[in-house]
Amino acid sequence: MRTRDLPLDITAGPVRATLLALAVPVIILNILKAGYNIVDMFWIGRLGPDYLAGVSGSVFLVWAIHGLSHLITTGIAAGVSRNAGEGRDDRAAANAGRALFYTVGAGAILTVLIYPIIPDLIAYVGMSPVATTAGVQYLEVMTMFTVVIFLLFSLHSIMIARGDTVMPVRIYGATFVLNILLSPVLMFGMGPFPRLETRGAAYATIISYLVACVWFWLLMRRRGWVSFRSVDPDGLIPLRRYLSLGYPVALTGMMFSFIYFFLANVTARFGDAAVAAMGIGHRVESIAYFFSFGLATGLSSFVGQNIGAGRPDRAIEGTRYALRIVAILSVAYTVFAMSFAPWLVSIFNDEPALVAFGIAYIYIVMPAEVLQSLLIVIEDGAFLGAGYTRPSFTVSLPVTLARIPLAWFLAVTCGFGAGGIWATIALTMALNASFFLVLFRRDGWLKVKIVT
DSSP states (O other), X not given: OOGGGSOOOTTSSOHHHHHHHHHHHHHHHHHHHHHHHXXXXXXXXXXXXXXXXXHHHHHHHHHHHHHHTHHHHHHXXXXXHHHHHHTOHHHHHHHHXXXXXXXXXXXXXXXXXXXXXXXXXXXXXOOOHHHHHHHHHHHHHHHHTHHHHHHHHHHHHHHHHTTOOHXXXXXXXXXXXXXXXXXXXXXXXXXXXXXXTHHHHHHHHHHHHHHHHHHHHHHHHHHTOOOOSOOOGGGSOOHHHHHHHHHHHHHHHHHHHHHHHHHHHHHGGGOHHHHHHHHHHHHHHHHHHHHHHHHHHHHXXXXXXXXXXXXXXXXXXXXXXXXXXXXXXXXXXXXXXHHTHHHHHHHHOXXXXXXHHHHHHHHHHGGGHHHHHHHHHIIIIIIHHHTOOHHIIIIIHHHHHTHHHHHHIIIIISOOTHHHHHHHHHHHHHHHHHHHHHHHTSSGGGXXXXXX
């Protein structure tokens, strides 16, 4: 194996330097992943505000599908990283191979279940006919290729769990450029290609994902990080354990997205411009989210491997350092976003009503982004790496479900309009983060067993 292929030794050396070496590439990786969505929204905005509203109204269902991928990737983050920390490469490779097998099955089942009901789901949002058609077309393509999406998430989770965070950045960087080039070609019908509009944006993303999947697969097979050979069954993570580790995160992520789907229905009462503005607001917000999630992803591998190596002290120290870093950077980004809110919204579309709704979203929601960033580091970093996923279901889900009645109360009953929905998002962000900060101060998350 060549030197550049060797993963980072996460269980030795200075905690801060090791964590940053692990996390910085993942932060870049996640910003690139956010770039896929931003590129789509930029070009879709050129089609018109109705198209932008349609994709904004459907993208929450795409996120719900993404959330269900945690049924498998949570087990990868907690199990494969712990195997690596224990020095059991054979066991890590076998668990990775088993995870990919489950990934394909989960993606195929989800496509069969969701694809037939897509028109009814989008119609529920209550948008204009043009927006509804645009949303259906976008979601149909993304759902049809759920297996590709799930495989990509599992493959890059395996690589990160093994300590290589640099190669995923190279792969996502190259395919991000590919997505930039493909999107306008397929959307607007350049050259020999037909005009596919929102379908074209979805196809460009899926093609880029497929190229990334092949690249990841070839690298990991060469390194021996995926194996389908039998090993000691006592060390294999059974399907029921993948599901028990993953369902709190997966169901919470899915419900989080479906709740936004219902929020889109309430938002549509104030016009397509409000729905489009919510989608733009999420794209602006996503930079902070994907930065925090990138740091959390690196931290999950750091925590998993150090617990596996019998070093919980390093897991705690690394998490505290990650919380300080994300707090500083999220404050800086919030100040930037609020200072340049009109310009950020108008990049996507400059229709006056849409810009006004989008500015209000940024002013109301972004101040809560600091607490949301702390939540992400704890929930998707420390707790996920340790396999302590139950609070995602018992704490995050009830708080997120409260958004539906609270949004209706503030927006409709109290008459605050779309601003009431934006306030609901901010308030529940702050509440959820407060609960998880309390849980982090306890040590129950350090004592979870993976193979039971």
